[in-house]
Amino acid sequence: MNSFEYARPTTLEQAIGLLSPTDGDAAALAGGTDLLSLMKDFLVEPKRLVSLMGIEQLGTISVGKDGLKIGATVTLDGLLQSGALNQWGAKWPALWHAAAGIKSPQLRAMGTVGGELLQRPRCWYFRRGHGLLAQDAKGGSLVEQGDHRYHAIFDNAGPAKFVHPSSLAPALIACDATAEIASPRGMRTVKVSELYRTPTKAGERETTLASDELLTAVTLPRPLPKSATYEVRPRQGLDWPLVAASVAFELDGGGKVTNARIVLGHVAPTPWIAADAKSLIGKGIDDAAIAAIAAAVAKAATPLKGNAYKVDLAQVAIRRAFAAALKGN
Amino acid sequence: MSQTDRPQDASSVSRRGFLRGMSASALAAGALAPAAQALAATVGANAGPGATTSAKAAATVFGPAPIAVNLTINGKTRELRLEPRVTLLDALRNHLDLTGAKKVCDRATCGACTVLLDGKAVYSCTVLAVEAQGKAIETVEGLAEANNGAAPIQKCFVANDAQQCGFCTPGFVMACESVRRRNPHANREQALAELGGNLCRCGTYHGVANAVLDAIHGTTGGK
């Protein structure tokens, strides 16, 4: 990798002051498990790295009236060991499943919540240096022409056909989490879903964060009573899921749905929020209703030539996530 | 390795070709791209050697030239001068001749470079050496030293025939050592779940699982 300047500030203010408004000049360094690999392949070439790991305030978890606030540099291991996501207490099982699904202890020890949410796509054309949109000289899609078995089955009509790699994002979105962002212009809060966008032009990134902004924390509001994540994985360790579904829903006293969210991972350039989830409201949740909603979500898919199998997997993931949530984690 | 600049003519070669050529590249390490000086100028920091303080942010900016890096490795403090871009793995292997941790993928995808950082297994290929300062770094060499030649977990690897070519073995040994310490009552399933970060091309997984269970429960040999 290229040489760079390095700083390890101890306050958020210092860190922000060291970033640059020009894209690509400087980068935030958290656990480094993705950033350093990107730099070794010259896919990003920052001239300065600003380590966030010396900023104490970013590394804390707190449970308050508004819910659970997780600092951006809390490691995946720290999150799972903290007890804050008590799986059996059925608080935020969707997030617990997603974090525990990252099976490598080495990645969980170094990887942070912020870095996990902002890791770059694993599309092999992107990782080979063909750009996020992977277009040939005439603007044709290398993905469409080539091997796209892991690529998008939703929101793929434009030039972006990669899938977003984050496991935590779908779970956080299903739990209606917000993200806190700091920059020289102050703090802002957005829904976690608003951290992501589908690029339409070369040079656009998959995140809405400006280059001088830092993610400082995510907050999970009062939990929905039932939630779960189900991942379909090709192997047990060291790989991303083929498809994942995070679901969260509330039932009234009569067992009718009052609120429901279904968010799919690894199917679109952003975490994919299934609008159909709303149609569950007012209904009871049984096997037939779950199968129907899974089929309705899948019906809207637009797979490429070689990845229609992911449409089936998406249905399986939705059904099993609901089943896990109903069973109580 | 981490101290390899982007080849200057990268735009004229295919990425595949230049990735292949990377390892053989003999480009001068430490050469700073002109654009880096431009950035340093815009934020008011000095890109030259040594540390400077960015006035606006009041935080010290180091490098890109070598800086003092103090690492605590196997209980001993080692003082080095390293460019900030040097990974912990390259610091161990190339600057300290501790070649137990292996470089295979260099991209956090195989586990051959596993060392312990404050007792937790990490991929040393994707940790910067400067970021490992102040933490206890344990390598496979330290494990052997502290146990007069071979630690219990290493004896269990031998007793359970847990290696073939041996290239993944030091990384697996460190991952197993971390499991043994962090979960001293692990059953087979729990131990295997904690070894999901290491790959073995020769397929020694069965032996490794037996070795770590042996180290935990003392079922055979290894004592």
Ligand SMILES: Cc1cc2nc3c(=O)[nH]c(=O)nc-3n(C[C@H](O)[C@H](O)[C@H](O)COP(=O)(O)OP(=O)(O)OC[C@H]3O[C@@H](n4cnc5c(N)ncnc54)[C@H](O)[C@@H]3O)c2cc1C
């Ligand atoms: C073999 C392998 C398998 C994997 N499997 C999975 C998987 O199944 N699911 C999954 O979700 N992930 C998976 N990962 C990815 C892994 O989870 C990420 O690499 C890790 O979480 C990134 O966190 P980090 O702290 O190391 O980030 P870094 O590498 O330090 O940073 C990643 C990116 O985020 C930016 N960044 C980091 N923190 C902030 C912040 N607070 N504000 C602004 N920008 C920031 C950095 O500049 C960089 O661009 C896998 C990785 C590997 C190598």
Ligand code: FES
């Ligand atoms: S060499 Fe570090 S994980 Fe492969």
Ligand code: FES
């Ligand atoms: S023993 Fe050969 S790679 Fe594991």
